[in-house]
Amino acid sequence: MMKNNIILIVLFSFTISFSSCEKDDICAEGTITTPRLVIEFYDATDTSTLKNVTNLRVEEAGTGIGVVFNTSLATDNEARYLTNASKIEIPLKTFDDVSQFDFKFDYGNSTNENNDVITFNYTREDIYISRACGYKTNFTLDATNGIQVTNDGSNWISSTVQPTIEQAIITNENEVHVKIYF
Amino acid sequence: MLKYIFSLSFLVISFLGNAQDSTKVYPQRYGVRVGIDLHRLTKSFYDDKYKGLEIVGDYRLTKKFYIAGEIGNEEKEVDDDRFNFTTKGTYFKIGFDYNAFENWLDMENMIYAGMRVGVSSFSHTLNSYTIYDPTNYYGENTISSGDEFDGLNAAWLEVVGGLKAELFNNVYLGVSVRLNYLVSNKQPDNFDNLYIPGFNRTYDGKFGAGFNYTLSYFIPIYKKNK
Numbered sequence: 001m002m003k004n005n006i007i008l009i010v011l012f013s014f015t016i017s018f019s020s021c022e023k024d025d026i027c028a029e030g031t032i033t034t035p036r037l038v039i040e041f042y043d044a045t046d047t048s049t050l051k052n053v054t055n056l057r058v059e060e061a062g063t064g065i066g067v068v069f070n071t072s073l074a075t076d077n078e079a080r081y082l083t084n085a086s087k088i089e090i091p092l093k094t095f096d097d098v099s100q101f102d103f104k105f106d107y108g109n110s111t112n113e114n115n116d117v118i119t120f121n122y123t124r125e126d127i128y129i130s131r132a133c134g135y136k137t138n139f140t141l142d143a144t145n146g147i148q149v150t151n152d153g154s155n156w157i158s159s160t161v162q163p164t165i166e167q168a169i170i171t172n173e174n175e176v177h178v179k180i181y182f
Numbered sequence: 183m184l185k186y187i188f189s190l191s192f193l194v195i196s197f198l199g200n201a202q203d204s205t206k207v208y209p210q211r212y213g214v215r216v217g218i219d220l221h222r223l224t225k226s227f228y229d230d231k232y233k234g235l236e237i238v239g240d241y242r243l244t245k246k247f248y249i250a251g252e253i254g255n256e257e258k259e260v261d262d263d264r265f266n267f268t269t270k271g272t273y274f275k276i277g278f279d280y281n282a283f284e285n286w287l288d289m290e291n292m293i294y295a296g297m298r299v300g301v302s303s304f305s306h307t308l309n310s311y312t313i314y315d316p317t318n319y320y321g322e323n324t325i326s327s328g329d330e331f332d333g334l335n336a337a338w339l340e341v342v343g344g345l346k347a348e349l350f351n352n353v354y355l356g357v358s359v360r361l362n363y364l365v366s367n368k369q370p371d372n373f374d375n376l377y378i379p380g381f382n383r384t385y386d387g388k389f390g391a392g393f394n395y396t397l398s399y400f401i402p403i404y405k406k407n408k
Contacts, residue, residue: 025263027314034315060320067319091317095325126313126325128372133314134264135325 025132033129034136035173036089037120044158044181050086051182057081057107058090061100061117067091082107089173094137097122105156105182116157117150118180122170139170147178157182208288209405212242215354217398222254231259234379238396240279245408250296250342251276252394256379265311267373271304273380275340290400291347292356298340300362302380306331308373331370336378338364338390352400362390 027033043051058067058081066081067090073080092099100119106112121142126135141147147163149155157163161181170177219236226233236254243249252275259268277298283291308329312322344358362381365388369375377383382392 034313036317065319068317091315091319093320094313094315095320095323126311126372128374129314131262131264131374131376134262135311135313137313137315 025130027130027133031129031133032136032172033133034091034094035138035170036091037139037170037178038173038176039088039090039178039180040176041086041088042161042179042181044161047161047181052084052086053088053105053182054084055082055105055107055109056084056088057102057104058088059102059104061102067101078108087176092120092122092137092139092170094124094126097124103157114154114156116152116155118157119145119148119150121145121148141165141168141170141177143168147180207407209407210245211290211400211402211405213401213403215240215242215398215400217354217356217396219252219254219394219396221393221395222256231261233257236394238394238398243278246281248279248281248294248296249276250279251298252380254380258377258379259309260377262376263312264314266309267376268307268309269304269377269379270307271302271334271379273300273302273304273378275300275380277340277342279342279344289348291345293345294343296342296344298342298360299337300340300380301335301337302378303335304375304379305334306370306373306375306377329373331373334368334370334375336364336367336375336381338362338378338381340392346396346398348400352402354396354398354400356394356396356398358394358396360392360394362392364388364390 041051041053043049059065068080069083069088070080090101098119098121100117103116103118105114105116122139125138127138129136146165146168149157149163151159158181163178163180165177166179167175167177216237216239219238222234222236226235234254234256236252238252240248240250255272257268257270259266275298277296279292279294279296281292281294283293285291308327308331310324310326312324315323340360340362342358342360344356346354346356349355364381364384367375375384381390384390
């Protein structure tokens with residue numbers, strides 16, 4: 001009798017142990033993951049003064065896919081991809097050491113729209129975060145050609161005041177990495 | 183009424199029977215019990231991402247105390263959201279079991295609690311990982327890595343609770359559950375010990391859990407009256 005009971009308990013605990021499951025982890029909000037490149041725009045005539053851009057749209061070069069600047073707007077709203085601020089954040093490729101963008105100034109204005117192509121060269125490092133977040137990529141902009149503006153003869157970005165790299169090692173979005181003058 | 187009298191007399195007889203039994207001394211058998219973890223064994227067959235084997239053993243030291251241990255080897259592929267890795271390693275656990283079960287007559291079942299010290303030596307191969315990029319502008323970037331993280335080890339304490347029942351002559355079926363507490367953990371560079379052979383999945387804290395389901399054979403060595 002007693003022996004049978006014990007055997008039953010053994011079988012029962014076996015069933016329970018099998019049905020146990022693992023909880024799914026979610027990457028916590030606020031975790032520092034892959035940082036975007038932070039760019040600030042300055043006045044080329046007064047290099048210490050921040051200057052707002054006018055309806056700037058940034059796309060991965062040649063793709064026509066805009067970087068999102070207003071996440072609160074609907075995906076079919078043009079303004080979602082436009083900015084009039086003096087500071088922007090754009091994503092770099094985590095699978096390539098070069099990211100090239102079309103910086104379209106005064107986007108949608110048929111007479112004034114001006115596209116400048118900017119190339120960023122960097123090295124990458126993949127860093128472990130946690131089980132839930134996986135890995136992130138940190139970037140280090142090349143010292144000599146970290147940022148290059150393609151000269152197309154009619155750049156809106158200043159060619160006399162060259163862009164500067166303020167923080168070559170990109171590990172978070174709390175600091176300005178690059179300054180662009182126009 | 184007749185039925186009740188019959189039952190009652192049956193009960194009295196059974197009590198009498200018990201009273202008689204208590205005067206008779208059943209010698210206790212002492213020896214070594216060796217067995218295998220059926221869970222790890224069967225999982226190796228039905229789960230193509232797992233290969234493992236655990237040999238268990240105990241030696242009866244006194245009427246209630248057993249020296250107990252486990253030795254095992256595991257190879258497990260973990261397929262998480264953010265990465266896929268394979269952990270391989272060997273572990274060893276040693277400690278004791280205390281049998282809290284008062285056996286009737288000559289029965290030799292166990293309901294026990296115990297402790298173990300566990301050590302494990304292992305390595306991970308990171309098969310692939312996905313970069314966490316909240317913008318997702320370029321889509322998911324999953325990298326086939328193949329990076330190896332060797333020479334890792336961990337040590338932990340286990341609190342064990344379990345049962346062992348004698349199925350038939352000297353053959354026992356057992357189950358145990360374990361709560362693990364990680365004491366030391368040599369972490370790899372740029373990865374983590376998300377799975378430790380013998381300890382199982384690790385969590386943010388130091389606690390873990392495990393179980394086994396054993397079939398073992400008792401080899402009697404000597405008998406004692408207590």
